[in-house]
Amino acid sequence: MPVVPPGEIVTISLYEASVGVFVPYLGNLSDLLDKAAVHAEGQNIDPAVLLNMRLSPTMYNLKQQVGEAKRHAIVACALLAGRAPHTFSSVEPDIPELKSRISVAIDFVQGLPREEIENAADKEVAFTFKNGTQRKFTGKSLLLTFSVPQFFFHVTTAYDILRHTGVDLAKKDFLGPPR
Template identity: 80%
Template sequence: MTISLYDASVGVFVPYLGNLSVLLDHAAVHAKARNIDHAVLLNMRLYPNMYSLKQQVGEANRHAVVAAALLAGRTPHTFGDAEPDIPELKSRISAAINFVQGLPRAAIDAAGDKEVVFTFKSGATRTFTGQSLLLTFSVPQFYFHITTAYDILRHAGVELAKKDFLGPPR
Protein backbone atom coordinates (compact mmCIF):
# COMPACT_ATOMS: atom_id res chain seq x y z
CA MET A 1 0.00 0.00 0.00
CA THR A 2 1.21 3.46 -0.76
CA ILE A 3 0.07 6.77 0.61
CA SER A 4 0.35 9.96 -1.36
CA LEU A 5 2.25 13.00 -0.15
CA TYR A 6 -0.96 14.96 -0.57
CA ASP A 7 -2.79 12.64 1.81
CA ALA A 8 0.14 12.73 4.25
CA SER A 9 0.22 16.54 4.20
CA VAL A 10 -3.06 18.22 3.30
CA GLY A 11 -4.94 15.12 4.48
CA VAL A 12 -3.35 15.54 7.92
CA PHE A 13 -3.13 19.32 8.18
CA VAL A 14 -6.75 20.12 7.32
CA PRO A 15 -8.55 17.99 9.91
CA TYR A 16 -6.11 18.80 12.70
CA LEU A 17 -6.26 22.51 11.98
CA GLY A 18 -10.04 22.16 12.18
CA ASN A 19 -9.64 20.43 15.54
CA LEU A 20 -7.36 23.25 16.69
CA SER A 21 -10.06 25.76 15.79
CA VAL A 22 -12.54 23.80 17.93
CA LEU A 23 -10.03 23.84 20.82
CA LEU A 24 -10.07 27.63 20.56
CA ASP A 25 -13.87 27.55 20.71
CA HIS A 26 -13.59 25.66 23.99
CA ALA A 27 -11.06 28.22 25.22
CA ALA A 28 -13.44 31.10 24.42
CA VAL A 29 -16.32 29.41 26.25
CA HIS A 30 -14.06 28.69 29.24
CA ALA A 31 -12.82 32.28 29.37
CA LYS A 32 -16.33 33.72 29.13
CA ALA A 33 -17.73 31.41 31.83
CA ARG A 34 -14.93 32.37 34.22
CA ASN A 35 -14.64 36.04 33.21
CA ILE A 36 -11.05 35.55 32.02
CA ASP A 37 -9.62 37.93 29.46
CA HIS A 38 -8.84 35.97 26.27
CA ALA A 39 -5.41 37.57 26.25
CA VAL A 40 -4.56 35.77 29.48
CA LEU A 41 -5.18 32.39 27.83
CA LEU A 42 -3.48 33.37 24.58
CA ASN A 43 -0.33 34.45 26.39
CA MET A 44 -0.08 31.34 28.58
CA ARG A 45 2.86 29.02 28.10
CA LEU A 46 3.91 25.76 29.71
CA TYR A 47 7.36 27.07 30.58
CA PRO A 48 8.90 30.54 30.34
CA ASN A 49 11.12 29.69 27.35
CA MET A 50 8.31 28.03 25.37
CA TYR A 51 5.95 29.70 22.92
CA SER A 52 2.62 31.02 24.15
CA LEU A 53 -0.71 29.55 23.06
CA LYS A 54 -1.11 32.12 20.29
CA GLN A 55 2.41 31.37 19.05
CA GLN A 56 1.74 27.61 19.13
CA VAL A 57 -1.32 28.16 16.95
CA GLY A 58 0.71 30.38 14.64
CA GLU A 59 3.45 27.78 14.30
CA ALA A 60 0.97 25.00 13.55
CA ASN A 61 -0.47 27.18 10.77
CA ARG A 62 2.98 28.08 9.50
CA HIS A 63 4.27 24.52 9.31
CA ALA A 64 1.15 23.36 7.46
CA VAL A 65 1.19 26.24 5.00
CA VAL A 66 4.94 26.30 4.34
CA ALA A 67 5.29 22.54 3.96
CA ALA A 68 2.35 22.25 1.59
CA ALA A 69 3.50 25.28 -0.41
CA LEU A 70 7.05 23.94 -0.72
CA LEU A 71 5.75 20.58 -1.89
CA ALA A 72 3.47 22.23 -4.43
CA GLY A 73 6.13 24.69 -5.61
CA ARG A 74 4.02 27.68 -4.58
CA THR A 75 4.60 30.76 -2.47
CA PRO A 76 3.24 30.22 1.05
CA HIS A 77 0.28 32.21 2.32
CA THR A 78 1.39 34.84 4.83
CA PHE A 79 -0.48 35.99 7.89
CA GLY A 80 -0.74 39.53 9.21
CA ASP A 81 1.42 40.91 11.99
CA ALA A 82 -1.51 42.17 14.07
CA GLU A 83 -1.76 40.86 17.62
CA PRO A 84 -4.34 38.07 17.27
CA ASP A 85 -7.29 37.41 19.52
CA ILE A 86 -9.25 34.14 19.43
CA PRO A 87 -11.46 35.14 16.45
CA GLU A 88 -8.37 36.24 14.51
CA LEU A 89 -6.56 32.97 15.28
CA LYS A 90 -9.62 31.06 14.06
CA SER A 91 -9.66 33.20 10.91
CA ARG A 92 -5.98 32.42 10.31
CA ILE A 93 -6.64 28.71 10.77
CA SER A 94 -9.45 28.97 8.22
CA ALA A 95 -7.13 30.79 5.80
CA ALA A 96 -4.47 28.09 6.26
CA ILE A 97 -7.03 25.36 5.56
CA ASN A 98 -8.28 27.15 2.45
CA PHE A 99 -4.73 27.71 1.21
CA VAL A 100 -3.54 24.11 1.56
CA GLN A 101 -6.79 22.74 0.12
CA GLY A 102 -6.30 24.98 -2.91
CA LEU A 103 -2.91 23.52 -3.78
CA PRO A 104 -2.71 21.04 -6.67
CA ARG A 105 -2.72 17.41 -5.56
CA ALA A 106 -0.59 16.32 -8.51
CA ALA A 107 2.18 18.81 -7.72
CA ILE A 108 2.33 17.72 -4.07
CA ASP A 109 2.26 14.03 -4.95
CA ALA A 110 5.13 14.53 -7.40
CA ALA A 111 7.36 16.28 -4.86
CA GLY A 112 8.76 13.24 -3.02
CA ASP A 113 12.26 13.47 -4.47
CA LYS A 114 12.14 17.18 -5.24
CA GLU A 115 14.67 19.35 -3.38
CA VAL A 116 12.96 21.95 -1.19
CA VAL A 117 14.45 24.56 1.07
CA PHE A 118 12.81 25.40 4.39
CA THR A 119 13.59 28.88 5.71
CA PHE A 120 13.52 29.31 9.47
CA LYS A 121 12.31 32.51 11.12
CA SER A 122 15.96 33.38 11.77
CA GLY A 123 16.62 33.30 8.03
CA ALA A 124 18.68 30.11 8.23
CA THR A 125 17.76 27.48 5.67
CA ARG A 126 17.75 23.70 5.50
CA THR A 127 17.44 21.58 2.38
CA PHE A 128 15.22 18.50 2.29
CA THR A 129 13.60 16.25 -0.24
CA GLY A 130 9.87 16.78 -0.30
CA GLN A 131 9.30 13.47 1.46
CA SER A 132 11.89 14.09 4.17
CA LEU A 133 10.58 17.63 4.77
CA LEU A 134 7.11 16.28 5.32
CA LEU A 135 7.81 13.10 7.26
CA THR A 136 10.81 14.06 9.39
CA PHE A 137 10.27 17.77 9.96
CA SER A 138 6.99 19.47 9.10
CA VAL A 139 4.45 16.90 10.28
CA PRO A 140 6.31 16.32 13.58
CA GLN A 141 6.59 20.10 14.10
CA PHE A 142 2.90 20.52 13.26
CA TYR A 143 1.83 17.89 15.78
CA PHE A 144 4.18 19.30 18.41
CA HIS A 145 2.59 22.75 18.21
CA ILE A 146 -0.99 21.48 18.16
CA THR A 147 -0.27 19.15 21.08
CA THR A 148 1.35 21.98 23.04
CA ALA A 149 -1.63 24.26 22.36
CA TYR A 150 -3.91 21.50 23.66
CA ASP A 151 -1.68 21.05 26.72
CA ILE A 152 -1.68 24.78 27.50
CA LEU A 153 -5.46 24.84 27.39
CA ARG A 154 -5.72 21.74 29.59
CA HIS A 155 -3.27 23.31 32.03
CA ALA A 156 -5.44 26.43 32.07
CA GLY A 157 -8.41 24.33 33.14
CA VAL A 158 -10.24 24.22 29.82
CA GLU A 159 -12.34 21.06 29.83
CA LEU A 160 -10.95 19.04 26.94
CA ALA A 161 -10.52 15.36 26.26
CA LYS A 162 -8.39 13.39 23.83
CA LYS A 163 -11.37 13.26 21.45
CA ASP A 164 -11.18 17.07 21.20
CA PHE A 165 -7.57 16.78 20.04
CA LEU A 166 -8.23 13.90 17.66
CA GLY A 167 -11.58 15.09 16.31
CA PRO A 168 -14.17 12.78 14.80
CA PRO A 169 -12.99 9.48 13.30
CA ARG A 170 -12.41 9.76 9.57
Protein backbone atom coordinates (compact mmCIF):
# COMPACT_ATOMS: atom_id res chain seq x y z
CA MET A 1 0.00 0.00 0.00
CA PRO A 2 1.50 3.36 -0.97
CA VAL A 3 2.43 5.71 1.83
CA VAL A 4 1.45 9.36 1.43
CA PRO A 5 4.44 11.62 2.08
CA PRO A 6 3.93 14.31 4.76
CA GLY A 7 2.36 17.44 3.32
CA GLU A 8 0.80 15.62 0.36
CA ILE A 9 -2.87 16.20 -0.30
CA VAL A 10 -5.01 13.10 -0.54
CA THR A 11 -8.18 13.42 -2.56
CA ILE A 12 -11.31 11.39 -2.17
CA SER A 13 -13.77 10.53 -4.89
CA LEU A 14 -17.19 11.94 -4.05
CA TYR A 15 -18.73 9.09 -6.01
CA GLU A 16 -16.87 6.46 -3.99
CA ALA A 17 -17.68 8.31 -0.75
CA SER A 18 -21.38 8.27 -1.63
CA VAL A 19 -22.49 5.52 -4.02
CA GLY A 20 -19.45 3.44 -3.12
CA VAL A 21 -20.40 3.54 0.57
CA PHE A 22 -24.21 3.50 0.38
CA VAL A 23 -24.57 0.55 -2.00
CA PRO A 24 -22.76 -2.15 0.00
CA TYR A 25 -24.37 -1.08 3.27
CA LEU A 26 -27.81 -1.01 1.68
CA GLY A 27 -27.08 -4.57 0.57
CA ASN A 28 -26.07 -5.47 4.11
CA LEU A 29 -29.30 -3.89 5.39
CA SER A 30 -31.28 -6.04 2.97
CA ASP A 31 -29.45 -9.12 4.27
CA LEU A 32 -30.34 -8.09 7.84
CA LEU A 33 -34.00 -8.10 6.80
CA ASP A 34 -33.56 -11.65 5.44
CA LYS A 35 -32.27 -12.73 8.83
CA ALA A 36 -35.20 -10.93 10.50
CA ALA A 37 -37.67 -12.83 8.32
CA VAL A 38 -36.01 -16.17 9.15
CA HIS A 39 -36.03 -15.28 12.86
CA ALA A 40 -39.72 -14.30 12.75
CA GLU A 41 -40.65 -17.54 11.02
CA GLY A 42 -38.52 -19.66 13.36
CA GLN A 43 -39.95 -18.02 16.46
CA ASN A 44 -43.51 -17.92 15.08
CA ILE A 45 -43.55 -14.12 15.31
CA ASP A 46 -45.56 -11.95 12.95
CA PRO A 47 -42.89 -10.06 10.93
CA ALA A 48 -44.93 -6.89 11.43
CA VAL A 49 -44.09 -7.10 15.12
CA LEU A 50 -40.37 -6.88 14.27
CA LEU A 51 -40.95 -4.03 11.81
CA ASN A 52 -42.72 -2.02 14.49
CA MET A 53 -40.07 -2.59 17.18
CA ARG A 54 -38.07 0.39 18.39
CA LEU A 55 -35.33 0.93 20.96
CA SER A 56 -37.17 3.75 22.69
CA PRO A 57 -40.72 5.08 22.52
CA THR A 58 -39.48 8.31 20.92
CA MET A 59 -37.32 6.63 18.25
CA TYR A 60 -38.36 5.44 14.81
CA ASN A 61 -39.30 1.79 14.49
CA LEU A 62 -37.36 -0.70 12.36
CA LYS A 63 -39.46 -0.01 9.27
CA GLN A 64 -38.80 3.74 9.59
CA GLN A 65 -35.09 3.22 10.26
CA VAL A 66 -34.78 1.26 7.01
CA GLY A 67 -36.81 3.92 5.20
CA GLU A 68 -34.61 6.72 6.48
CA ALA A 69 -31.39 4.90 5.57
CA LYS A 70 -32.48 4.46 1.97
CA ARG A 71 -33.89 8.00 1.85
CA HIS A 72 -30.59 9.56 2.92
CA ALA A 73 -28.69 7.53 0.31
CA ILE A 74 -31.13 8.43 -2.46
CA VAL A 75 -31.49 12.12 -1.61
CA ALA A 76 -27.77 12.72 -1.10
CA CYS A 77 -26.80 11.08 -4.37
CA ALA A 78 -29.63 12.77 -6.27
CA LEU A 79 -28.64 16.19 -4.93
CA LEU A 80 -25.00 15.59 -5.83
CA ALA A 81 -26.00 14.50 -9.33
CA GLY A 82 -28.48 17.35 -9.79
CA ARG A 83 -31.38 14.93 -10.28
CA ALA A 84 -34.77 14.50 -8.63
CA PRO A 85 -34.71 11.80 -5.96
CA HIS A 86 -36.68 8.61 -6.50
CA THR A 87 -39.87 8.51 -4.45
CA PHE A 88 -41.80 5.52 -3.17
CA SER A 89 -45.49 4.88 -2.66
CA SER A 90 -47.00 5.52 0.73
CA VAL A 91 -48.09 1.88 1.01
CA GLU A 92 -47.10 0.45 4.38
CA PRO A 93 -44.16 -1.88 3.60
CA ASP A 94 -43.64 -5.41 4.83
CA ILE A 95 -40.22 -7.10 4.78
CA PRO A 96 -40.34 -8.09 1.09
CA GLU A 97 -41.41 -4.55 0.14
CA LEU A 98 -38.63 -3.00 2.23
CA LYS A 99 -36.14 -5.29 0.47
CA SER A 100 -37.58 -4.27 -2.89
CA ARG A 101 -37.26 -0.59 -1.98
CA ILE A 102 -33.64 -1.12 -0.97
CA SER A 103 -33.00 -2.78 -4.32
CA VAL A 104 -34.63 0.15 -6.14
CA ALA A 105 -32.51 2.57 -4.08
CA ILE A 106 -29.34 0.71 -5.06
CA ASP A 107 -30.31 0.75 -8.74
CA PHE A 108 -31.21 4.44 -8.54
CA VAL A 109 -27.94 5.63 -7.00
CA GLN A 110 -25.87 3.38 -9.27
CA GLY A 111 -27.71 4.80 -12.27
CA LEU A 112 -26.78 8.40 -11.50
CA PRO A 113 -24.02 9.98 -13.60
CA ARG A 114 -20.69 9.45 -11.89
CA GLU A 115 -19.16 12.61 -13.40
CA GLU A 116 -21.95 14.82 -12.02
CA ILE A 117 -21.42 13.40 -8.53
CA GLU A 118 -17.63 13.71 -8.80
CA ASN A 119 -17.94 17.40 -9.73
CA ALA A 120 -20.40 18.31 -6.96
CA ALA A 121 -17.97 18.97 -4.08
CA ASP A 122 -18.37 22.76 -4.18
CA LYS A 123 -21.86 22.83 -5.69
CA GLU A 124 -24.54 24.35 -3.45
CA VAL A 125 -27.33 21.89 -2.71
CA ALA A 126 -30.39 22.15 -0.47
CA PHE A 127 -31.61 19.23 1.62
CA THR A 128 -35.36 19.39 2.25
CA PHE A 129 -36.51 17.96 5.56
CA LYS A 130 -39.82 16.13 5.90
CA ASN A 131 -41.38 19.23 7.47
CA GLY A 132 -40.48 21.24 4.35
CA THR A 133 -37.63 23.30 5.76
CA GLN A 134 -34.40 23.35 3.83
CA ARG A 135 -30.76 23.46 4.78
CA LYS A 136 -28.08 24.46 2.30
CA PHE A 137 -24.77 22.64 2.00
CA THR A 138 -21.95 22.26 -0.43
CA GLY A 139 -22.01 18.82 -2.01
CA LYS A 140 -19.01 17.74 0.05
CA SER A 141 -20.42 19.02 3.35
CA LEU A 142 -23.83 17.45 2.64
CA LEU A 143 -22.23 14.10 2.11
CA LEU A 144 -19.54 14.09 4.79
CA THR A 145 -21.21 15.98 7.63
CA PHE A 146 -24.88 15.13 7.16
CA SER A 147 -25.96 12.35 4.80
CA VAL A 148 -23.34 9.69 5.54
CA PRO A 149 -23.66 10.14 9.33
CA GLN A 150 -27.47 10.09 9.07
CA PHE A 151 -27.34 6.99 6.87
CA PHE A 152 -25.11 5.11 9.30
CA PHE A 153 -27.19 6.20 12.29
CA HIS A 154 -30.28 4.60 10.73
CA VAL A 155 -28.52 1.44 9.48
CA THR A 156 -26.91 0.98 12.90
CA THR A 157 -30.19 1.53 14.70
CA ALA A 158 -31.94 -1.00 12.44
CA TYR A 159 -29.18 -3.50 13.27
CA ASP A 160 -29.51 -2.71 16.98
CA ILE A 161 -33.29 -3.18 16.94
CA LEU A 162 -32.88 -6.59 15.33
CA ARG A 163 -30.17 -7.61 17.80
CA HIS A 164 -32.34 -6.40 20.66
CA THR A 165 -35.27 -8.51 19.44
CA GLY A 166 -33.16 -11.65 19.37
CA VAL A 167 -32.21 -11.94 15.70
CA ASP A 168 -28.91 -13.83 15.52
CA LEU A 169 -26.57 -11.17 14.14
CA ALA A 170 -22.89 -10.37 14.50
CA LYS A 171 -20.76 -7.39 13.55
CA LYS A 172 -19.90 -9.10 10.25
CA ASP A 173 -23.61 -8.93 9.32
CA PHE A 174 -23.47 -5.15 9.71
CA LEU A 175 -20.12 -4.71 7.97
CA GLY A 176 -20.57 -7.29 5.21
CA PRO A 177 -17.63 -8.85 3.42
CA PRO A 178 -14.33 -6.98 3.28
CA ARG A 179 -14.04 -4.86 0.14
